[in-house]
Amino acid sequence: MVLKMESRRVVLGYEFEYDEDNSTYECRGEVCYDGEHDEVPDPALWKATNKLVDILAEKGIKAVADYSEKGWQEVVLSSEK
Secondary structure: OOOOOOOOEEEEEEEEEEEEHHEEEEOOOOOEEEEOEEEEHHHHHHHHHHHHHHHHOOOOEEEEEEOOOOHHHEEEEEEOO
């Protein structure tokens, strides 16, 4: 069974767009750094990213939160059942 994902989801005020090719919701936030000047996720957006993982889990969809450079945060849907 193939699930139809919403093209956009707003969580805690952040808008995540669904990238069907990569089975990923993504949102770009502020670029943040730690004390050693390593890039870290925007704390408020990271909270929203993890909340989206929880929302999807409640619907039986496995996903993980991730972040990359330049403020991008992602919710990657798992193909596992």
